[in-house]
Amino acid sequence: SERTLQAKPSAPPQDVKCRSTSSTSLLVSWGPPPLESQNGDLTGFRVRYQVVGPSEGAGDNMEPMEEPMVLPNEERVLLQRLEKWTQYSITVSASTAVGMGPESEPLVCRTDEDVPGASPRRVEVEVLNSTALKVMWRSVIPGKQNGQIRGYQVHYVRVENGESRGLPLIKDVMLADAQEMVIGGLKPDTTYSITVAAYTTKGDGTRSKPKVVVTKGAVPGPPYLSVVQNSKSSATVHWDPPDLTNGMDLQGYRLQFGRKDVSPLATLEFAPQERQYSVGNIHRGATYLFKISAKSRGGFGEEAVAELTIPENSPGGYPQMNEGSNITCCSVQLSWSPPVLAERNGVITEYTLAYKEAGAGGSPLELRLPPNLSSFVLNSLKPNSAYDVKIRAHTSIGPGPYSPPIQYRTVAIDPADVPKNFTV
Known part of the structure; x- marks a missing residue:
């Protein structure tokens, strides 16, 4: 029987698989296209791959990379020197002597995690007191994390004359977004060197440059x-x-x-x-x-x-009366300040305001006013009359002395009817 003419394969390789073998390599495997779609003798396979999304050290829109042609009897290839913890899109196509067939559906595959490739940034140490420090940092730059950050390790060691003394101690914070830690139980007036490293499931990465600080001298307890x-x-x-x-x-x-x-x-x-x-x-x-x-x-x-x-007493001093204001025919607005602090002798509970017409006999009228008042209007007074007014403050113990009386005079009724500056 005559052989038909060869053509390019009309179907891609089948059953394309990929797995990570390290943080920088992926193993890709496949099977040949179905026999009826091979269209001739297969001469080899081409594997193409490119980073998915932005990556370190490479622009976007990168050309796909190609492995050298894989021999037709080999159906796997190890992609090496890849970026760590990075997603790659992978296609495989088969060829005959006539040319290359279609590419397989892109398969997305991620390289494995590794230890972080850089240290945490902007490490700062604040001395809290004689036995404690606060360490603060920012995360490792995204392109150098090399995996999912699981937490941070703070290493600290005592320093004397520039030399480490004893083994470094490590405090672990198992939080990916942690950015500070307090270290306690330190010695007063002592120099410590502090470094911070991030870690993934693969281990801890580069440590930050040491920060050297001195705890405060010990301070006394309370007398x-x-x-x-x-x-x-x-x-x-x-x-x-x-x-x-x-x-x-x-x-x-x-x-x-x-x-x-x-x-x-x-x-x-x-x-x-x-x-x-x-x-x-x-x-x-x-x-x-x-x-x-x-x-x-x-x-x-x-x-x-x-x-x-100090126990309360009745006030030792009196409130300070101010000048009257808004005086009319029949009312006077009064205002006052409480006794000075040194003479209050407790919390003021009320005021007594006492007033009577000047020169009149008998006792004055007394009004009890709440302690939060500092002004009051006396109403129902006689026109053109003088009144003596005084005030005292009380505590829970009793009243203090009255202020010296102040005289206020009401206005004559309807001054418009009274001639002014009238001369004959």
């Missing part, structure tokens, strides 16, 4: 503090030194004190041998706050805090 009221208007603050760790030098104390409702507190510093301080001019009915801390080479330590509440 022992007590506050005693000596008299109506004075108190004594007494303290004892804190429990010091070995070799810690005590350099002095800082005392902050004052009324709890007034800021800022007064601040005083004392020598290491001083143990007490007397506070004068304290106000009745107030709560005072006392804070003391001890100082060492590493700075001020933890504060001890005490409060002293």
Whole structure:
């Protein structure tokens, strides 16, 4: 029988498969086109591949790469020197002596993960105190991650005279998007070198450049503090030194004190041998706050805090009346300020406003007003008349003294009817 003329294959190779054999290689295998579509003797296979999506070190719209022709009796090829953790689109076509047949449907295949190819970026270390550091970083640049970042390792080691001392310690944070970590349990006033690496399932990658920092010197714990009221208007603050760790030098104390409702507190510093301080001019009915801390080479330590509440009394002073305003024939608007803080002797609970016509006998009229008022209009007064007005404040203990009376005069009725500057 005569042989028919050969032609290009009319179908692609079948059963194209791909698997990753490493982070830089893919094994591609296939079967020949169906016999009836081969259209002659197969002379070989062509494998083409290209990166899917943007990649490091290559522009978009890249030409597909080609492997050298594969012999017709071989049905597999190892693609090598590929990019790590990268998707490739792969096609296979068969040829006869006449030419190349159609390409197989593109098969997308990813190279394996590897350890990250770069270190985390912008590593910074903040010294928190004498025993703790905060390490911060940004992720590895996307093209160098070489896989899915699973977490980060922070390596830290003590340094003396530029040499590492002891084995590096490693703290692991198993969060892909972690960007900071606090390391505790360090020694005071000690130099540490810190590096950070990211890791994938294949292991940890390049470490960042070492950051060298020194923890703060140890600071004292809180002193022992007590506050005693000596008299109506004075108190004594007494303290004892804190429990010091070995070799810690005590350099002095800082005392902050004052009324709890007034800021800022007064601040005083004392020598290491001083143990007490007397506070004068304290106000009745107030709560005072006392804070003391001890100082060492590493700075001020933890504060001890005490409060002293002085019992209330009735006010020692009176509210301050202001000039009257909006005076009419029959009313006066009054305003006042509360007694000065030192004379309030507690929380003001109400005011009593007392008034009567000047020169008239009998007791004044008394009005009880709530503590949040600072002005009030006296109504139903007589025209063209003088009134004596005074005010006092109360605490829960009772009323304080009245203010000295102030005289206010109402306006005469309808001044338009009264001739002005009239001369004969």
